[in-house]
Structures are given as structure tokens and as C-alpha cells.
Amino acid sequence: MGAVVGAGLAGCSTNATTGRSQFNALSREDEIALGTQAKAELIQQEGGEVGNPDVRAYVVEIGSKLAAVTEGDNPTLPWEFTLLNSDVINAYALPGGKVFMSRGLAEKLTSEDQLAGVLGHEVGHVTARHINDKIARETGASLGLGVAGLVLGDSGGTLAQLSGQTVQIALMSYSRKQELEADELGMRYIDRVGYNPAAQGDVMRVLLEASGGEGGSDFFSTHPHPQARIERVNELMQQTYAGSAGRAQKTSEYRQRFLSKLAMEPRPLHGRAFAFADARTWCGVCAAAAPMPPR
Numbered sequence: 001m002g003a004v005v006g007a008g009l010a011g012c013s014t015n016a017t018t019g020r021s022q023f024n025a026l027s028r029e030d031e032i033a034l035g036t037q038a039k040a041e042l043i044q045q046e047g048g049e050v051g052n053p054d055v056r057a058y059v060v061e062i063g064s065k066l067a068a069v070t071e072g073d074n075p076t077l078p079w080e081f082t083l084l085n086s087d088v089i090n091a092y093a094l095p096g097g098k099v100f101m102s103r104g105l106a107e108k109l110t111s112e113d114q115l116a117g118v119l120g121h122e123v124g125h126v127t128a129r130h131i132n133d134k135i136a137r138e139t140g141a142s143l144g145l146g147v148a149g150l151v152l153g154d155s156g157g158t159l160a161q162l163s164g165q166t167v168q169i170a171l172m173s174y175s176r177k178q179e180l181e182a183d184e185l186g187m188r189y190i191d192r193v194g195y196n197p198a199a200q201g202d203v204m205r206v207l208l209e210a211s212g213g214e215g216g217s218d219f220f221s222t223h224p225h226p227q228a229r230i231e232r233v234n235e236l237m238q239q240t241y242a243g244s245a246g247r248a249q250k251t252s253e254y255r256q257r258f259l260s261k262l263a264m265e266p267r268p269l270h271g272r273a274f275a276f277a278d279a280r281t282w283c284g285v286c287a288a289a290a291p292m293p294p295r
Contacts, residue, residue, distance in 0.1 A: 016072025017127040017185065025136035026095060031129070032078060035096030039080065042100060047086040047268040050103055055261050059083045062112065063099055063119045069192040074127045081119060085268045089210050093122040095131045103262060108206045112250035113199035115258070116190045121200070124185025130178045183229055187236055196247040201233035 012021045026034070043049060050056060063081030067074070077097035084102045091101035099122040101115075109115055125131070174182070183204075187197035208226035237245055 015127075015129060017070065017074065017124075017129075018181070022129060022132070023136055024132070026129075026132045028073075028096075031095035031132065033096070035094040035098040036078070038094050039082075039098050042092065042094065042098075043082060043084065046084045046088070046092075046100070046102070048084070050083045050085045050262065050265050052261055052265050055258060055265065056083055058258050059101070059106075059115070059119070062116050063123070065193045066116060066120050066123050066189045067097065069189055070123065070127050077126070085265070087268060089207070091118050091122050093125040093131070095126065095129070097126055099123060099126070103265070105206075107259065107262065108210060109203070110249075110251055110254065111199060111202070112254045112258075113190065113195040113247075114202050114206070114249070115254065116193070116195045117186055117197075117200040117203045120186030120189040121182045121203075122186075123189055124182035125174070125178070128178070128181055128185060130174060130182070133178070134174070180229065180232060183232065184236065187233065187241065191241055191244050194247070196249050197241045197244055198233065198237050199249055201230045201237075202249075204230045204233065 012023050014020070015022045060081045064079065067077070067079040069075075074097075079097035080099070082098070082100045083106065084100055086102040087104040088102055089104045089108060091099075091105055093099050099119060101118055101122070105118060106115065109118070183200055187200045190199065191197040204226040208230075211226070
């Protein structure tokens with residue numbers, strides 16, 4: 001790759017979500033372009049989309065409410081929320097507002113609030129621009145500065161190659177700090193739209209149970225233990241969200257509008273989503289637990 005610097009990319013900017021100064025490995029336009037290009041590959045790799053339009057619309061409805069209350073110019077990103085027909089328990093985010101979760105994870109949840117917690121966590125990865133930071137870390141700052149010109153100036157092989165790399169970066173583990181930050185942002189967003197932010201802790205309990213209580217062999221090296229994340233949720237419920245603790249979670253809506261219809265959908269029949277569903281359960285949001293199975 002050549003080092004072609006996009007206009008306005010050099011240096012840092014203040015992230016409206018986190019308040020931090022952040023190195024611009026990618027511009028907003030780059031993030032949108034990469035997320036759009038990489039979306040199809042991730043969907044294909046993860047078993048395709050669930051077919052039922054009502055189930056898909058339900059996920060879009062919840063995700064769109066969360067996206068609308070994000071900070072700065074984030075509500076105007078081309079947000080898309082995709083339910084993957086995969087038994088692997090996981091969720092993902094691509095830059096530019098592309099969010100994915102698996103049916104395997106959705107089927108473990110018991111309320112609309114918990115679904116919002118998963119989606120809010122992924123929305124937090126987007127608004128905090130964690131993939132921008134991962135690309136800067138993985139490729140190096142000087143290479144990162146060349147990304148914009150390559151993406152915006154090449155409509156052929158370079159963009160396709162870079163989008164494939166973006167999918168793999170999205171499937172890589174986030175840092176402990178990034179995961180905890182996404183948890184906190186998820187709580188912020190679900191509280192803003194009227195859900196009980198304690199549901200974020202319920203999601204962690206689901207993941208802990210799915211992992212057999214241990215979190216997988218590589219979990220502790222790359223992610224906070226679910227129990228540590230639960231404790232942080234509890235702290236925030238006491239310190240920040242005490243007034244929201246009494247909200248009833250929407251369990252009947254989740255069963256009637258989502259789980260009952262999802263149960264009628266065919267299971268995945270091909271790809272990694274099928275081949276590894278019985279052999280290994282990934283125990284966590286955002287490629288959290290086990291080493292990625294070979295493709």
C-alpha cells in the first residue's frame with residue numbers, strides 16, 4: 001500500500017462520545033466506506049441473515065432507537081442492524097454503523113432490554129471508534145494515515161482487500177478497556193431510550209453461563225471476566241442509574257414479537273456458523289472467548 005494521505009486526516013480529533021482526543025487512522029467517510037464494503041463478507045462468513053422479515057425488523061427497530069440517541073453526528077451514520085443465522089453466540093460491529101448479532105446469542109436472552117444491551121454495546125464500539133483504534137494499532141500510525149486515500153481513491157482491488165482486513169479486525173478481540181467502555185456506553189444508550197440498564201449485567205450472566213462459568217481458554221487474556229463486568233454494571237447502577245433500577249424489563253414483548261417467530265426459522269445449514277455450533281460456543285460479545293475456528 002502506498003501512503004496517500006486523505007484531506008483532513010492528519011492529527012487527532014476529540015471524540016464526541018468519549019471526550020478523548022483520538023488519532024484519525026480513518027475519517028468518517030473511510031469508516032462508512034469500509035463498513036459498507038465489508039458488511040456482505042461478514043454476513044456470508046457468519047451464515048447469512050435470518051430470513052423472517054418481522055424478526056429482522058424487530059432488531060432494526062431496537063437498534064435504530066439506540067443509534068438515534070448517540071452523540072455528535074453519529075445519529076446520521078448509515079446504521080444497519082443485522083441478525084445473523086448463526087448458532088455461534090456472538091455479536092460484532094463494523095465501522096460506520098454496521099452492527100450484527102447472532103441468533104445463537106439472541107435465543108439466550110429473555111427480554112427486549114437485554115437485546116438492547118447487546119446492540120447498545122456494539123453501537124458503543126462504533127461511536128467510540130474502537131475499530132479506528134484497532135486499525136491504527138494493527139497497521140501502525142503511518143500506514144493508517146494512508147488508508148483514506150486508498151479507500152476513497154481506489155474503487156477496485158484495494159478497497160476489497162482492505163474490507164477483508166476490516167472484517168478480520170472486527171472479529172479480533174477488543175482490549176479490556178474497550179470492552180468495559182462499550183459496556184458503559186451500552187448502558188448509557190439503553191437508559192436514554194427507557195430500558196433498564198441493569199440488563200447489561202444480565203447479558204454478562206448469560207455469557208458466563210454459556211461459557212460454563214470459565215469464559216473459555218483464551219478469555220482471560222483478552223477480555224474482562226464476565227463477573228468483573230457484572231460488578232462494574234452493579235457499580236454504575238448504584239452510582240449513575242439508581243433511578244432506572246426499578247424499570248420492568250420487556251419480557252413478554254420479546255417472547256411474542258421475537259423469540260416465538262425466531263423459533264420457526266430454519267437453523268444454519270452451512271458455513272462456520274453451522275460447522276462449529278456444536279463443537280464450540282463462543283462465550284462473549286465481540287469475538288470474546290475462544291480462538292477463531294479455521295475458515
